[in-house]
Amino acid sequence: MFLAIRKFMRLLQPANVDLERLWSHGGPPSENGRPLLDFSTNLNPLGPPASVLRALRQGLPEIAHYPDTNSLMLTEELAKQYYGVEPTQIVIGNGVNECIHAVARSRPPGLMAIVQPTYTEYHRACLNAGHQVEHWVPEGDDFQPTPFDPGRARMVWLCNPNNPTGRLWPREQLLSWIEANPRVDFVVDESFLVFRRDGHSLISRVRGLENLIVLRSLTKLFTLPGLRLGYLVAHPDRASALRSDQPWWPIGVLSQVAGLAALKDKPFVRRTQAWLKPERNLLLYKLDAFSDHLRSVLSETNFVLVRLQRISAEMLRHRLLRHNICIRLATNRFIGLEGEYIRLAVRTRKENEQLLTALQIVLKKS
Numbered sequence: 001m002f003l004a005i006r007k008f009m010r011l012l013q014p015a016n017v018d019l020e021r022l023w024s025h026g027g028p029p030s031e032n033g034r035p036l037l038d039f040s041t042n043l044n045p046l047g048p049p050a051s052v053l054r055a056l057r058q059g060l061p062e063i064a065h066y067p068d069t070n071s072l073m074l075t076e077e078l079a080k081q082y083y084g085v086e087p088t089q090i091v092i093g094n095g096v097n098e099c100i101h102a103v104a105r106s107r108p109p110g111l112m113a114i115v116q117p118t119y120t121e122y123h124r125a126c127l128n129a130g131h132q133v134e135h136w137v138p139e140g141d142d143f144q145p146t147p148f149d150p151g152r153a154r155m156v157w158l159c160n161p162n163n164p165t166g167r168l169w170p171r172e173q174l175l176s177w178i179e180a181n182p183r184v185d186f187v188v189d190e191s192f193l194v195f196r197r198d199g200h201s202l203i204s205r206v207r208g209l210e211n212l213i214v215l216r217s218l219t220k221l222f223t224l225p226g227l228r229l230g231y232l233v234a235h236p237d238r239a240s241a242l243r244s245d246q247p248w249w250p251i252g253v254l255s256q257v258a259g260l261a262a263l264k265d266k267p268f269v270r271r272t273q274a275w276l277k278p279e280r281n282l283l284l285y286k287l288d289a290f291s292d293h294l295r296s297v298l299s300e301t302n303f304v305l306v307r308l309q310r311i312s313a314e315m316l317r318h319r320l321l322r323h324n325i326c327i328r329l330a331t332n333r334f335i336g337l338e339g340e341y342i343r344l345a346v347r348t349r350k351e352n353e354q355l356l357t358a359l360q361i362v363l364k365k366s
Contacts, residue, residue, distance in 0.1 A: 009148040012116065012135040014335050019124075021333050036321070037351055040328035042163065042192070042303040045347040046275060047223030048258075049268040055261035056254060067253035074256050077263045078231065083203045088236045091243050094251050096191055096217040096230030097121050102242050103155075103187055103213055103232070104129040113153035115145050116336035117164060119189065122157040123335070137336035141307070143167050143297055147177035155185040160200070161192045164330055164343045166299025171200045178202075178212055191217035191230075192301040197273045203233050210235045220302070221272060222262040227255045276302055280346045286356050293363050305330065308340040311363065316342065319362035325355055 071092040079087040093099040100121050104112075109130035114122050116135045126133050134153060138145050143165040150156050161168045178186045188202055194216070203214050217230040229251060234242065251259075262268075280299060287296050287306065297305040308316060313331040320327055330341035346352070 008139050009115075009136050009146055010139055012137045012336055014135060034324060036324050036326040037347075037354060038326050039345045039347065039355060040326045040343075041225070042220060042301075042343070042345050043223045043225065044195075044221055044272055044302065045223075045345075045351065046272055047221070047268070049222060049262060049265045051265040051268065052222060052224070052258050052261045055257050059254060059257035062253045062257065065253065067249050067251065067256055069249050071251060071256050071259075074259045074263070077260055082263065083233065085203065085207065085233060086236060089206060089233050089239050090231055091234070091239050091246070092229075092231045092251055093246075094230075094255075095219065095228035096189070096215050096232075097125075098228075098250065099215055099230050099232045100187075100189075101125040101128065102245055103215075104131065105245065106238075106242055107131075107154055107185070110154040111152050113150050113156045114335075115156070115158040115162070117143070117162075117330075117334035118157075118159045119163045120334065122159075122187075122189075126157075135335050138167075141295075141297075143305070145169060147173065150181055150184045153184060155187060156181075157187045157189075159189040159191070161196075161299075161301040163192065164303065164305045164328075164334055164337075164341075165297055166301050166303060166305060167297070168200065168300040171202070175202065175205060178209060182211055185211050185213065187213045187215065189215040191215060191220055194221045194269070195273060195276050195302050196300070206233050207235060210238065213238065218259055218262055221269065222258075224258060224262070227258050229255045229259050276346065279349060279352065280304070282349075283344075283346055283352050283356075286352075290359055290363055294359075302346045304344045304346065306342050306344060308342065311340075313340045313342050316362065319365070320355075320358055323354075323358040323361070325358050 074092060075087045075090045078090050079085050093102065104125035111134060112126045112131045113134045113136055116137045123133055136148055144167050190201055193201055202212060206212050206214055213232055213234045215232050219225050219229060284296050284304060287294055293309055293311055295307045313329045317327055317329055328343040330337055330343050
């Protein structure tokens, strides 16, 4: 059963926030030595691509040399072949997290606004850079965000599609909001937008909007979390300032090799984009059979946020571990989630069926 729709935002005053829980991420690959089927991390189950693994094997001798500190080949591939922007607008980082922290440090301490519930690293980066933080959350159970008055905030952070809710901002609505607030920086994390084939990205508008910074990750689509590879796209002047704050060699030579091979493997990208929508929709449809216990939020990307009824998230996690399945606990791990929640990655048809079979067994006990 999908959750009801209401559309406006409210300023949240979170109390007794457990920062240690907020900074937690996905689950372990094993439990007491046995491998787990991991639904806790929102990575592409089709990767890493064979082309990337082949390039890494061939590139191993390059570890005897220093990498290109500007990642020129990677930057030019992104600029010319993907986005039609200038290479000077792109800043490569050691994972999108490094980019997040660099952006947070780029402004003197002030007030930041974060659209919640969302990826907790925005909050962490802002606090580490000495900023105060306001949290804005959508009203209603569908978590569809809408623009709000940023007030005194110097920067607004949002994820599109959002993690963990999977909700997508309408592109023109978002652009109008950014254009209407030129004194406020908008940081738009599009790490999960690469799973879609439609034109929701704001990257083509970055050059004309000095207050827009777009974050991107190669980790999710190409299943490369161990290499740490992300980037941002900004106005050339802003990108230059952010680049000057980086240390020499922000990413290693193998990350550059892998990133370049991944970007050139467009058939893999198309295959992933074709795979996701039917698998996600089928998973959502079959989760509806458990409506006495599970209520899914309608997702636009490769994971699903689920609210629990008649069972706690911790209890469900514990029971699924007995079936060698790991899920992402969301209760008390995202600001603005009130109730018991989990997040499920969309995996292959066979793996999703394993999850559904296990859910059928464990929910009978509740």
